[in-house]
């Protein structure tokens with residue numbers, strides 16, 4: 515049975531002393547239990563922190579509005595502020611669950627920011643974690659075996675925290691039964707076409723508790739390994755990688771001979787994704803081969819949107835691959851993410867402002883030979899850097915890019931632009947330092963170990 519208050523579940527989390535914390539409450543048993551446990555915890559602690567419960571109505575099921583109303587009623591009874599947010603707009607014909615998850619996090623982050631909260635709590639349980647680990651094991655996803663992180667930074671600014679990862683679903687239901695609270699059962703939990711539902715069914719049965727415990731233990735070890743390898747990769751990045759010219763990363767020859775191979779290979783995958791502006795690390799097997807080639811003869815190759823160029827003295831260079839004809843042109847006024855690498859602040863820019871790759875001709879004029887890096891590589895890297903400019907029909911364009919209108923552009927720490935699991939904090943910080951991005955905020959966890 516779970517102890518209701520003050521609750522050790524929350525002891526790992528730094529909840530704000532004042533101001534709101536957002537609880538994402540769908541109306542299902544897990545997130546309702548989160549709400550009740552959090553309420554009891556804050557009350558028992560005499561903390562000045564308040565809860566803002568938020569329900570997202572995805573508008574996909576007719577019952578969703580009733581469920582949101584049920585959560586609203588419960589919150590009113592208990593004096594907890596609550597908001598229902600509707601996901602407006604077009605719903606995609608395929609990939610609805612991914613799109614609704616995407617929309618859910620965006621809406622939760624928006625509401626939290628409006629309310630002045632920097633933390634959103636969700637009701638993911640130990641059973642969800644075991645299902646996640648089982649699914650990822652099935653797919654042979656190495657780093658993913660760590661499961662869901664206790665905290666994930668969303669969009670560089672909002673922490674999503676999962677306090678119930680150590681709680682079993684059945685215990686959470688008992689909390690609600692004891693409190694006389696009923697919950698809604700989401701019918702999509704029973705739809706066998708979903709991978710998660712199949713994973714859940716595969717775990718069900720008389721041995722469920724033991725299987726879940728074994729998966730959780732496996733995940734814990736994988737998470738420890740992920741954090742430790744990430745920390746070593748971060749040190750390797752800091753030590754051997756540097757920016758020598760806009761968009762051009764130089765790898766010291768000693769990078770290819772680092773004793774810690776797993777750390778160095780991860781460092782290379784991270785650097786490739788960062789340079790290529792990708793959301794995922796490139797394939798481990800291909801990156802491993804590439805890493806081995808770094809200790810050999812000169813070559814040029816591409817992986818994950820990045821070019822790797824090894825020069826004679828064993829010095830490696832990485833820059834964004836620029837495919838023929840690609841300009842990346844995007845309207846700047848609306849802002850957004852450019853090429854997975856830069857956030858564009860379009861505020862106040864005219865409608866005809868554009869952000870696009872600098873291109874070869876302009877890059878040629880801007881390259882300065884001051885650092886001994888090969889001119890051709892400096893040009894290639896510079897050509898794929900962004901330029902914000904205003905297009906004038908007659909007089910050509912007026913603008914600037916690296917070194918000019920740069921306050922409009924903020925380098926982002928790909929591959930962790932949208933979701934940064936606390937497991938990967940150290941390498942994300944190393945990438946942000948290397949690329950000159952914004953500092954990564956501290957997670958609201960008490961333990962130093964992000965796992």
Ligand SMILES: Nc1ncnc2c1ncn2[C@@H]1O[C@H](COP(=O)(O)OP(=O)(O)OP(=O)(O)O)[C@@H](O)[C@H]1O
Nearest residue numbers: 538539540544545568569570571615635636637638
């Ligand atoms: N409609 C909703 N409104 C508010 N919060 C929600 C909603 N749906 C899910 N959540 C939050 O997300 C948690 C996980 O829900 P669920 O397992 O259904 O989502 P998932 O899509 O499988 O997970 P993830 O969001 O990590 O992909 C819930 O416990 C709750 O905190």
